[in-house]
Amino acid sequence: MDLDPMPWSVNALGRLGTCLRDGVEPPPALPDYGDVMLWYNDFATAIQSRLMDLDFSNVLGSRVPLIVSRSKTVDTLAEKLRRDRTLKLPKVQDIAGVRLECTMNLRQQDDVVQLLTENLTGDLQVKVKDLRDGSHSGYRAVHLWIRSEQYRARAEVQIRTAVQAHWANAYETLADMFGREIRYGSLPDDPSVADVVVKLQKMSTSTLSGWEHARTAAEERIERHSGAGVAEPAAVGSDIVGIRRELYDQEYKILTGLLTTTLFLDQLKSRVDPSEGSI
Incomplete structure (x- = not known):
């Protein structure tokens, strides 16, 4: 991926997350979350671009999946950190988020997951989280948890059928x-x-x-x-x-x-x- 390295240390991001969680103004030595959010947005966009370059025709035929990306807002991040006070900002999986949606059946959804895991290689480590068992307040989808050692960052790819979306x-x-x-x-x-x-x-x-x-x-x-x-x-x-x-x-x-x-x-x-x- 063509992306500038993250300019902040893990420790600095962790301290920033503590400030956001507790509603405390971060000291000047810590990064501004607006800048952090922009970097994670670029990270999400880079993963989105890799997915958009893939050929889905063997799995989905003529259908083209909708693929979008975003970074987590400060309010939703602070809420997540307050919900689990042991969680540190650098370990939040979905600050960088990518979503793939398409009209497809469950087997095709599995095939899309396999296609993505086979192509998100190199520096990226991928873990599949199947959330279709109904135990998540009704939410059903397959998520990919992505971790990059090179960029010291994490991202989440949500793969949904049109009905699930x-x-x-x-x-x-x-x-x-x-x-x-x-x-x-x-x-x-x-x-x-x-x-x-x-x-x-x-x-x-x-x-x-x-x-x-x-x-x-x-x-x-x-x-x-x-x-x-x-x-x-x-x-x-x-x-x-x-x-x-x-x-x-x-x-x-x-x-x-x-x-x-x-x-x-x-x-x-x-x-x-x-x-x-x-x-």
Whole structure:
């Protein structure tokens, strides 16, 4: 990667993180987090560029994944450091973040993960974190934890199907409204709001997860039949086309519903006091 070395020591970053965690003004000898955030943004952009140079056609066909990057804001970083007071800033995994999203099934998601781990080599050490088991407040995705010895930095790559991504956007909006603690197992005090949170979590872990597994199985059956080299009777070919169309229609309805939910929650934001957890 063509990137200037990080100009701060691990010790200086650790002390900066302590100041941010405790809400104390950092002394002049410590770096400004605005500068740190810019460096991590460049680090994330460099990883994003490596991913965008990859050829995904063998995995995703003609579909092109959306790949974006960002660095963590000072508020979300301070919140993370306060949530785990033993965590030091240089060891925060996702200060530099990259996100890859695409319409794909679960097996294709696994194939994308493999493609990335095979190509993020050299100085980079990669650890796969599969978060699709439903035990993370409904959040489902596969994350890559990246560490660079050369740059003394860490980054996180989030790999999501379109369904996982749209659900995460809706849940993130809900967290902005009623407190980001719902992302870590807590529920709002208001029973009606807590019920909404639980229902959205169950939508991901039951309804959406079940649909994604069923879709994956159906598409794998289609691929096995198509790759068998046997001429298809017209009726069989028609059935395959019908199954594909039904899957596309189902996904369209799911994504439209999740997008509508997110837009509705966005409209409610101005009426919500996150500190009270109610409308």
